[in-house]
Amino acid sequence: MPVVVVESPAKAKTINKYLGDNYTVLASYGHVRDLPPKNGSVDTENGFEMLWEIGSDSKKHVKAITDALKNDNELILATDPDREGEAISWHLQEALTKRKAINKDTPVSRVVFNAITKTAVTEAMKNPRQVDMPLVEAYLARRALDYLVGFNLSPVLWRKLPGAKSAGRVQSVCLRILTEREMEIEAFNAREFWSVKALLATPRGQEFEARLTHLAGKKLERYDLENATQAELAEQAINSRDLTIQSVEAKPGTRNPSPPFMTSTLQQEASRKFGMGARQTMSTAQRLYEAGLITYMRTDGIDMAPEA
Numbered sequence: 001m002p003v004v005v006v007e008s009p010a011k012a013k014t015i016n017k018y019l020g021d022n023y024t025v026l027a028s029y030g031h032v033r034d035l036p037p038k039n040g041s042v043d044t045e046n047g048f049e050m051l052w053e054i055g056s057d058s059k060k061h062v063k064a065i066t067d068a069l070k071n072d073n074e075l076i077l078a079t080d081p082d083r084e085g086e087a088i089s090w091h092l093q094e095a096l097t098k099r100k101a102i103n104k105d106t107p108v109s110r111v112v113f114n115a116i117t118k119t120a121v122t123e124a125m126k127n128p129r130q131v132d133m134p135l136v137e138a139y140l141a142r143r144a145l146d147y148l149v150g151f152n153l154s155p156v157l158w159r160k161l162p163g164a165k166s167a168g169r170v171q172s173v174c175l176r177i178l179t180e181r182e183m184e185i186e187a188f189n190a191r192e193f194w195s196v197k198a199l200l201a202t203p204r205g206q207e208f209e210a211r212l213t214h215l216a217g218k219k220l221e222r223y224d225l226e227n228a229t230q231a232e233l234a235e236q237a238i239n240s241r242d243l244t245i246q247s248v249e250a251k252p253g254t255r256n257p258s259p260p261f262m263t264s265t266l267q268q269e270a271s272r273k274f275g276m277g278a279r280q281t282m283s284t285a286q287r288l289y290e291a292g293l294i295t296y297m298r299t300d301g302i303d304m305a306p307e308a
C-alpha cells in the first residue's frame with residue numbers, strides 16, 4: 001500500500017476516507033525541518049547553503065512515516081498546493097532520504113488538489129508529478145531572507161530600542177509603510193467644508209435624502225460652503241421656497257455576484273462582519289478546508305473548479 005503524507009491529522013482522516021484501505025495516510029503536522037536559531041544556519045559565503053534540522057516535535061512524526069515505509073515502499077506527497085506545501089514535501093523527501101527510508105528506487109510522487117472532495121482527491125491521484133523545484137527554490141529564498149533579516153537585525157533592534165519585539169522580512173517593511181502613512185496624516189492640514197441635505201417625503205410617505213448640489217445657478221464644489229454661516233445662508237435659501245421635482249429617470253441596473261474569496265478578501269470580510277482577526281479567520285478556514293467544505297484558502301486566485 002502506498003504511504004500518503006499530508007499536513008494535518010484532520011486532513012489525513014478525510015482523505016483516508018476517500019482513498020480507502022488501499023492507502024496508508026499519515027500527517028507530517030506541518031513543517032518537519034527548519035533552520036536552527038544560531039549563527040551559520042545560512043552560509044552567505046558558500047552560495048547561501050542552508051543547514052536544516054528536524055524539529056524536536058517532528059521527530060516522532062517522521063519516524064511514523066519511516067516505519068510505514070518499511071512495509072509500504074511507495075511514497076505519495078499530498079501536502080497543500082502552495083509554496084509552503086511544496087516545501088514540506090521537499091523537506092520530507094530529503095529527510096526520509098537521509099534516514100534511508102527511501103532510496104533512488106523508491107517510487108516518490110507529488111499530488112495536489114485545491115479542494116478536499118472525493119472527486120478532487122481521486123483525480124489528483126491519477127495525475128502525479130514530481131516536486132516542483134522552482135517553487136521550492138522560491139521557498140528557500142523566502143526562508144533565507146527571514147533568517148538573515150530577522151536573526152541578524154532583531155538583536156540590534158533590542159539593543160537600540162529596549163522593549164522592541166523583533167525585525168522581519170515583511171513586518172519591518174510594513175512598519176515603514178505604516179510609519180510613513182502616519183506621518184502623512186500628522187502633516188495633513190484640515191480644511192473646513194459644509195454640505196446641506198434635506199429629508200424629503202413622497203406623497204406615499206416614502207422618505208429619502210437629497211443633497212444640495214446647485215446654489216444660485218452654480219454647481220457647488222466641495223469647498224464652496226466654507227463655514228457655518230455660508231451653510232446657514234444656503235439652508236435659508238432652501239427653506240424660503242418650495243421644492244419641486246424636475247425629472248425622474250429610471251435605468252435598468254445589473255449587479256454581478258461577488259467573486260469567490262481569496263486570502264485577503266476572506267480576512268477583510270470576516271473582520272467586517274464578525275470582528276475576527278486574521279489568525280482566527282485562517283484557523284477557521286483551515287478546519288473547513290480539512291473537512292472538505294471549502295476550497296484551499298491561501299490563494300490570490302478566484303478561479304474555481306466546476307465541482308466546487
